[in-house]
Amino acid sequence: MEGKNNEIMIEVKDLSKAYDGVTVLNIPGLKIPKGESFGLVGNNGAGKTTFFRLMLDLIRANSGTVMTKGKNVSKDENWKFHTASYLDDGFLIDFLTPEEFFRFTANVRSLTEGDLSEFYILFKDFFNDEILEKGKLIRDLSRGNQKKVGIAATLMSDPEIIIMDEPFNSLDPTTQIRLKIILNDWRKDKNTTMLISSHDLNHVSEVCDRIVILDKGNIVKDIHSSNNTLKELEDYFYTQIYAQS
Amino acid sequence: MFKWFINHEWKRATRSNVWHKKVATNILMGFLIFMMMLYLLALGLFVDVIIRGLYPDQDPVGILNGFLVYYFLIDLIARFYLQQVSAFTIESYLHLPVKRSTITHYVVLRTITSIFNYLPLFVFIPFAVKVIAPDYSVADAWLWLLTLIFLVFTNNFIISYLKRQLGSNPKVVGLFAIFLAIFIFLDYFDVISLSSFSTFAFGLIFTHQITVIIPVVAIIGVYILNYNFLRNRLYSEEINIRKHKKIDSIGNIRYLRSIGLTGELIALEMKLMWRNKRPRTIIYMLPLFVLYGFFFYPQEIYQETFGFLIFVGVFMTGGMMLNYANYAFGWESSYFDTILTNNISIDRYLKVKFLNSIIISAICYILTIPYLFFGWEILLINTVTFLYNIGLLVFVLLYMATYNKKRMDLSKGSVFNYQGIGASNWLAMIPAFLLPVIVYLPFSFAGYKIAGLMAIGVLGLIGLIFYKSLLKIVKNQFLKRRYIMAEGFRER
Numbered sequence: 111m112e113g114k115n116n117e118i119m120i121e122v123k124d125l126s127k128a129y130d131g132v133t134v135l136n137i138p139g140l141k142i143p144k145g146e147s148f149g150l151v152g153n154n155g156a157g158k159t160t161f162f163r164l165m166l167d168l169i170r171a172n173s174g175t176v177m178t179k180g181k182n183v184s185k186d187e188n189w190k191f192h193t194a195s196y197l198d199d200g201f202l203i204d205f206l207t208p209e210e211f212f213r214f215t216a217n218v219r220s221l222t223e224g225d226l227s228e229f230y231i232l233f234k235d236f237f238n239d240e241i242l243e244k245g246k247l248i249r250d251l252s253r254g255n256q257k258k259v260g261i262a263a264t265l266m267s268d269p270e271i272i273i274m275d276e277p278f279n280s281l282d283p284t285t286q287i288r289l290k291i292i293l294n295d296w297r298k299d300k301n302t303t304m305l306i307s308s309h310d311l312n313h314v315s316e317v318c319d320r321i322v323i324l325d326k327g328n329i330v331k332d333i334h335s336s337n338n339t340l341k342e343l344e345d346y347f348y349t350q351i352y353a354q355s
Numbered sequence: 356m357f358k359w360f361i362n363h364e365w366k367r368a369t370r371s372n373v374w375h376k377k378v379a380t381n382i383l384m385g386f387l388i389f390m391m392m393l394y395l396l397a398l399g400l401f402v403d404v405i406i407r408g409l410y411p412d413q414d415p416v417g418i419l420n421g422f423l424v425y426y427f428l429i430d431l432i433a434r435f436y437l438q439q440v441s442a443f444t445i446e447s448y449l450h451l452p453v454k455r456s457t458i459t460h461y462v463v464l465r466t467i468t469s470i471f472n473y474l475p476l477f478v479f480i481p482f483a484v485k486v487i488a489p490d491y492s493v494a495d496a497w498l499w500l501l502t503l504i505f506l507v508f509t510n511n512f513i514i515s516y517l518k519r520q521l522g523s524n525p526k527v528v529g530l531f532a533i534f535l536a537i538f539i540f541l542d543y544f545d546v547i548s549l550s551s552f553s554t555f556a557f558g559l560i561f562t563h564q565i566t567v568i569i570p571v572v573a574i575i576g577v578y579i580l581n582y583n584f585l586r587n588r589l590y591s592e593e594i595n596i597r598k599h600k601k602i603d604s605i606g607n608i609r610y611l612r613s614i615g616l617t618g619e620l621i622a623l624e625m626k627l628m629w630r631n632k633r634p635r636t637i638i639y640m641l642p643l644f645v646l647y648g649f650f651f652y653p654q655e656i657y658q659e660t661f662g663f664l665i666f667v668g669v670f671m672t673g674g675m676m677l678n679y680a681n682y683a684f685g686w687e688s689s690y691f692d693t694i695l696t697n698n699i700s701i702d703r704y705l706k707v708k709f710l711n712s713i714i715i716s717a718i719c720y721i722l723t724i725p726y727l728f729f730g731w732e733i734l735l736i737n738t739v740t741f742l743y744n745i746g747l748l749v750f751v752l753l754y755m756a757t758y759n760k761k762r763m764d765l766s767k768g769s770v771f772n773y774q775g776i777g778a779s780n781w782l783a784m785i786p787a788f789l790l791p792v793i794v795y796l797p798f799s800f801a802g803y804k805i806a807g808l809m810a811i812g813v814l815g816l817i818g819l820i821f822y823k824s825l826l827k828i829v830k831n832q833f834l835k836r837r838y839i840m841a842e843g844f845r846e847r
Contacts, residue, residue, distance in 0.1 A: 166696045170838040190698045200692045200845060203623070205630040205765070217619040218697045247630070 119144040119271060119303040120165065125174035127160055127327075135160045135327040137174070142305070144270075147297050149318030150307040151343065156324040158307040159197060162273055165305070166195055178271065194219075194269035196260040196277070204249035208241045208259045211248060212266065219267040233262050236288050253280050261289065265296075273305045278313045286313070293317045311347075315340040356453055360461050388470060392477050399481035415486055417554050424553035427506060428535065430471070434514040436640065438469050455589055463581045466515040472507055479503050491561055498560050498567050505570035512577035519584060603629065616699070620707040621714075627686060631765035634686065637678050644674040645722045652729040661736060661804055665791050665811070668740035671723050673748055676716040677787060680752035681759070683708045684833075688762045688844035695841060701833060705753065705826055712749045716741060739808050742815030743791050750818065750825040751786060757829075757836040760843025 122140040126133060135157040142148050150158050163169045165176050167183045175182050178189045195201070203211055216226045230242070240255055241262075248259055257280055264272060278286050294317055296302045308314045314321055321339060323331040323346060333342055406415040448458055479500055487496040520527040542549040559566040611618035628634040651657045651667050679686075687694060694704065720741040727734045791811045798807025818825060 166692075168692055168695060168838070168841055187700060190696065193696070195696050197692065200690060201696070203690045203693060205626060206623075210626070214619055214623060215697070217616055218699055220616075220698070 117144040118142070119146070119178060120305075121177045121180075122165075123175050123177070125161075125164060125176060126172050127157075127164060127169065128172050133327055135164070135324075137161070137329060140322075140329070142303060144303055145297075145301040146320055147293070147302075147304040147306070147318045149314035149321040150305065150324060151309075151311065151314055151321055152307075152324035155326070157327040158324055159275055160327075161324070162195070162197055162275055162305065162307065165273060166193070166197070189271075192270040193273065194264045194267060194271070195273040196264040197273070197275040199256060199260070202248055202256060202260050204256075205247055207245070207247055208251075209243075211259060212263060215263045215266055219269075221267055225267075229262075229266050233265075236262060236285065236292070238284070254282055254285070257281055258285060265292065268300065269302070271303045271305070275307050276309065277306060278308055278310055290317055311340060311343045315343060356457050357461055360448075360465075364465075388474075391474060395474055395477035396481065399478035400485065402478065402482055403486045414490075416490065417558065419482065420557035421550040421554040423503070423557055424549045426475075427510060428539070430475070430507070430510050431514065431535070434469075434471050434510065435517065436643070438466075438471050438511075438514055438518075455586065459582055459586045459589065462585055463512075463515070463578065466511055467508060469511060472511050475507055476504070494564075495561050498564055499557070502557070502560055502567055502570050505567075505574050509570060509573045509577055512574065512581050516577060516581050516584060519581075617703060617707055617710070620699070620704070621711060624686070624707070624711055627765075633763065633765045637675070640678075641675060641719070641722075644671055645719060647671050647674075648723065648726050648729075648733070652726060652733060661732070661808065662792055662795065662799065664733070664736050665740060665795055665808075666788055668736045669744065669748075669788055669791055672716055672720045672737055672741040673744035673787070675719050676712045676744060676749065677752060677784065679715050680708070680712045680749055681756055682763065683712075683753055683756040684840055685756070685759045685761065685763045685844075686765070689765065691841055691844045695837065701830055702826070705829055705833060708753055709749060709822070709826060712752070713745045716744050716749075735805070735808055739812035739815065740791060742812045742819070744815070746815030746818030746822075747790075748787050750822075750829060753829045754832050757832050757840060760836075760840045762844045762846055 118141050120140075120142040122137050124139070125135065125137045127135040134155075150161065152158050160169070164171050165178075165183065167176075167189070170184070175184070177183070178193065181188050183189045203214070206214065212226065212229070216229070221229075237258065241251075241258060244251075248256055251259070257277075261274065261277055264274060277289060281289065290313065293304065293306075297304070297317070297319070304317075306314065306318060315335070319335045321331075321333045321335065321343065322329055323333075323343070331346060333339060402419065403415045406413075406418045410418055483496040483500045487499055517528050517531060538547075538549065541547045608618075608622065611622045628638060648667055648671055651664065657663055657667075684691065720737060723737050724734065726737065791814075794810050794814060795807040798804065798810060
């Protein structure tokens with residue numbers, strides 16, 4: 111799907127974030143075109159979540175800007191209207207039932223009752239009869255099921271940009287495969303810009319057109335997907351281990 | 356085994372993330388408790404002098420015995436609000452070779468460390484030594500003291516039982532409260548006399564020593580009640596998850612649905628308040644706020660000086676709102692990121708906070724209308740303080756709430772839970788209570804009391820007229836503080 115159009119969706123310029131004088135993220139420049147599915151890979155502490163939080167204006171950058179659709183996210187609230195995200199369980203309202211949470215999300219994103227019922231039909235298999243009509247609050251669900259709720263709510267409104275941190279983590283195998291199918295369908299049909307981080311090299315290479323490796327806050331590799339992507343990723347991390355020893 | 360439990364609990368407390376933050380509050384609390392002990396000790400030493408002064412011809416022991424039943428009633432009510440039945444994490448021990456009965460006994464017994472069990476001794480012991488021992492006999496003094504100590508601990512176990520029931524079966528607590536209320540009402544209208552019953556019952560200790568058995572039976576009874584209750588609930592899944600419990604339909608109000616996102620956000624906070632332990636404890640405090648006036652209105656001296664009644668009015672119509680608005684953002688700390696990243700404009704978000712504060716204050720105001728019984732001035736005072744609360748105070752509180760960046764654990768609730776409370780919250784309370792009185796005083800000195808009250812109301816109305824500009828100030832503050840708040844809320 112690359113090259114369908116070259117409109118830039120997200121542009122990062124001179125972005126840096128430091129805690130107590132230690133730089134945890136430093137990205138001189140990065141452009142993500144519309145419709146790209148962008149994978150972020152890196153070890154713990156590489157700055158993946160920090161990067162996503164900066165994109166969502168949840169933390170203040172020490173320098174630089176994140177622009178989505180040409181607008182600075184920290185100055186203008188408009189990005190909220192076309193971005194949906196799920197980073198961690200802080201994005202769930204745990205004293206609601208899943209139905210109440212979906213209704214809340216639908217209302218916040220100005221969806222109609224019809225859109226909501228369509229969503230339930232679309233995600234019926236994904237929920238696998240474990241989420242809806244259980245009479246449980248989200249906080250009483252298992253971790254995996256909580257995650258399903260968060261991911262489904264993110265995908266609910268057909269957003270232009272999706273940002274998800276470790277979406278495959280703690281999902282059961284069936285749901286992991288279902289999520290991959292959904293994401294790949296969207297890549298083909300909807301031209302959605304997707305930003306996904308993962309520790310699982312298999313998963314990212316299956317759903318992403320482009321994969322960036324972060325190490326200690328710096329971009330060390332920027333790979334455009336090919337048949338060799340997985341090999342290339344694995345090689346990078348193998349060399350890391352040998353380089354240390 | 357108990358040794359290990361105590362050791363682990365101590366470590367859990369001192370190694371908790373908030374321990375060092377709590378040190379200051381703990382020192383303050385320790386100081387307050389120490390002062391309280393001194394006062395009580397003084398009371399215990401001189402209570403006989405006071406009684407002899409008031410009732411010169413009667414036996415001070417009989418008089419004090421007459422008060423005891425009221426003491427134990429007040430003790431029950433105070434404990435219900437103040438005594439914590441904090442959770443002991445039994446999950447880490449259930450799978451180990453430790454008898455379930457040992458764990459249960461420990462969980463029941465750990466409540467006896469509450470300070471509420473020891474404060475009354477500062478009154479009882481001096482009285483027993485100074486009055487009963489010489490007037491009656493040393494043996495009588497011992498019996499009297501033991502009876503009271505047993506009853507104090509009976510109260511302790513009653514309250515820990517009720518507070519545990521509150522989670523699983525609140526009806527029991529309701530029935531118990533109604534039962535107590537009936538006695539108090541009958542006593543108030545002189546149908547029965549609790550005080551003469553009390554004098555009689557505690558007098559039996561001296562005439563029929565065997566009656567000391569009654570409190571012993573009582574304490575064993577409530578202990579067994581607690582033990583059985585907990586013993587049957589030791590499965591961690593039953594503790595943590597209330598399965599098959601019907602989800603309440605709170606917030607599913609058609610009107611709220613019909614006004615779109617604003618209604619959705621109001622409904623969300625209604626659910627927040629009702630489904631989490633900590634905000635729920637504040638709802639339980641509502642009667643305390645509303646009944647506050649009863650302490651003052653019946654007394655003539657307050658009727659003449661409005662200054663103090665203004666304070667009472669602000670407190671009654673605004674106390675609940677203060678509790679809410681002080682943490683306006685802290686309540687939502689566990690999902691603050693959702694609020695920031697979702698399609699909710701800050702203007703609307705703050706307006707919802709403003710509306711909710713008004714709703715809460717309005718409920719309190721409506722509940723205080725019956726005080727009209729004590730004179731129309733009371734209603735006027737409460738009306739103008741209500742206007743002040745929703746027209747001015749609310750903006751101060753919301754502004755100050757942005758300084759509160761501590762994550763709040765909604766599942767841990769109690770009145771003396773200072774988690775998530777910063778100095779900013781205390782600061783907010785000073786102008787809250789003082790300003791209306793300051794506005795009123797000059798008018799009062801000039802002899803225009805009613806005009807002074809009106810001035811407070813007008814102040815509130817002006818605030819309401821310009822609410823958009825005032826919310827704008829709050830918004831700018833919120834935008835400035837949002838990263839700091841979000842970061843603080845994420846810190847567990």
